[in-house]
Every structure is written in C-alpha cells, then in structure tokens.
Amino acid sequence: MAYKYIDNYREQGARKKLVEELKKKGIEDVQVLNAIGKVTRHFFFDETFWNQAYKDIAFPIGEGQTISQPYTVAYQTELLHIKKGDKVLEIGTGSGYQTCILLEVGAKVYTIERQEKLYERTRSLLPRMGYKARFFLGDGSKGIANHAPYDKIIVTAGAPTVPEILLNQLNIGGILVIPVGDENAQKMVTILKTGEHDYEKHVLDTFRFVPLVGERAW
Ligand code: SAM
Numbered sequence: 325m326a327y328k329y330i331d332n333y334r335e336q337g338a339r340k341k342l343v344e345e346l347k348k349k350g351i352e353d354v355q356v357l358n359a360i361g362k363v364t365r366h367f368f369f370d371e372t373f374w375n376q377a378y379k380d381i382a383f384p385i386g387e388g389q390t391i392s393q394p395y396t397v398a399y400q401t402e403l404l405h406i407k408k409g410d411k412v413l414e415i416g417t418g419s420g421y422q423t424c425i426l427l428e429v430g431a432k433v434y435t436i437e438r439q440e441k442l443y444e445r446t447r448s449l450l451p452r453m454g455y456k457a458r459f460f461l462g463d464g465s466k467g468i469a470n471h472a473p474y475d476k477i478i479v480t481a482g483a484p485t486v487p488e489i490l491l492n493q494l495n496i497g498g499i500l501v502i503p504v505g506d507e508n509a510q511k512m513v514t515i516l517k518t519g520e521h522d523y524e525k526h527v528l529d530t531f532r533f534v535p536l537v538g539e540r541a542w
Contacts, residue, residue: 329371331364338378339365342394345380351398355406359428360398365391367453368419387439389534391419392480396531398425403501403514403528404476406431413471413493415464416480416536420446424455426478433457434471436464438537465538467493474498482510482533487540491517503533507542 343361351357366377368391376383382390400422406412408430414423417437423446426433435457437443447459460468465487467477472493479490479502490500494517503510512528535542 329364329367331366335364335366335374335378342378342380346395346398349380349395351395351402353398353402355429356398356401356425359401359425360394362428363421363424364453365394365421367449368421385419385442387441389418389439389442391421392533396533397422399512399529400478400480400501401425401429403512404431404478404499406476410475411473412476412478413464413468413474414478414480415467415490417446417459418442418480420450420455420457422478422480423450423457424453427455427457431476434460434468434474436460436462436468438463463538465489465536465540469493477501479503479536480533481536481541482507482531483536483541486513486515489540491515491523496520503531505530507535508532 343357366374369377380394382393385391406429410431412426412431412433414435417435423433423435443461467490473495475495475498477490477500482503496517498517500515502513504513505511509530509532514526516524518524
C-alpha cells in the first residue's frame, strides 16, 4: 500500500533549499546530501505541520521524543562513512527519518526503539514509504547481541558514557557514533575499532539530544 501523502513541488523545493542550507553549515558528503534531498521528511509530520518539515529543526513526534534536526542526522551519518552494504545498528529509531537516510546511503539497517508506540508507528510507516529495515523493540543501550557484529553503530540519544558492550558488537574497522554528556549537552564522540581491544576516539561538536534511557545508559 502506498503512503497516503504525496511529494509535491512545494515540498520538493523546500527539500532542495534544506540541502543548500546543510552544505553551508558544513555537510560535504555528496551521498548524505543526496539522501537528505530524497527522503520525504514531511511524511513524518501531520499535514498541519508540513511548513515545519524542511526547516533545520528537531520537532516533537509524541511520547516526549523528537524527530532529529536534519543537520544532526546529516552530521552523524557523515561520520559513519557508510559503504554500500554496511551492516548498521541504529539505537533510537524514533520517527525513522534517520533510518531512511541510512538506507539511502546504502546501509543495511537494524534499528531498535524502546518506546512501543514509536516502534509500532515507524515499522508500519517505513515499508509504506518503500524502505526496508529490521525493527526491534527494547533497550538498545545493550545493543542487539544476537545480530552482532556490525560495521557501524549510531546512537541517536544522549548517553552518560560510552557503553562498552556496544564496542564489543563492532567489527574491527567499525565505527561507533554516539553523543555523550549530561542532560543539557553532549559532545559527539566517534570511536574507530582498530583492533580487538584497540580504539581511536575523537570528541567533536556539542549537541542536545533526548536521553538514552536503559541498563547501560541513564
Ligand atoms: N533519529 C530519530 C529520528 O530522526 O526520528 C530521532 C531519535 S530521538 C532523538 C531518540 C530516540 O531514542 C527516541 O525515540 C527514544 O525513545 C529512543 N531511545 C532512548 N533510549 C533508548 C534505548 N535505550 N533503546 C532504544 N531507543 C532508545
């Protein structure tokens, strides 16, 4: 069944402008920019709020959660350096917008959400938009051990520390991207797994995410 909404000229134009805005803000990866230009972000919004869909802002999606700001989605995706066919674990499915961007850049996506209503909504919406991912309900702060290892892991909620269990679920050469900090602000952290017990860590810009809630988190 096709999705009830359509992608009309107004939304297509707004999406092009958003791509230009993200370029100006420093996003360079052409694959990522193309993905932002392709994914119909207004499909994640009630029609009343379509005028907000291509603004570079986060927006409430219910259950006290938000659809991430396009810049943040592009920034995290760029840091993952996704190659076609990479197996990616996304922790914090939320609306599924980030999931679609990962799929558009060629990843195979395993995504986990702890809030049942969001999980149900997103796993029903994405196939109707033509996107295929594996959806899981549960505490992603522990990763998903029975589908590990992953080439890349992205966490879309703010963690107090880097859960070591996630590093164990990465392939050598794999990358974890995770915001780490307190409830007010987090630094984006990337960790490249260079050997069985060797890692290269980079601490980057400041963001503000909703908290990662779970056994290995808040
Ligand atoms: N990237 C998503 C998008 O574009 O819509 C937004 C994600 S939202 C900022 C963060 C999500 O992480 C929320 O939906 C929240 O319920 C979820 N979350 C928080 N802690 C979690 C956990 N331990 N396991 C799985 N999901 C979690």
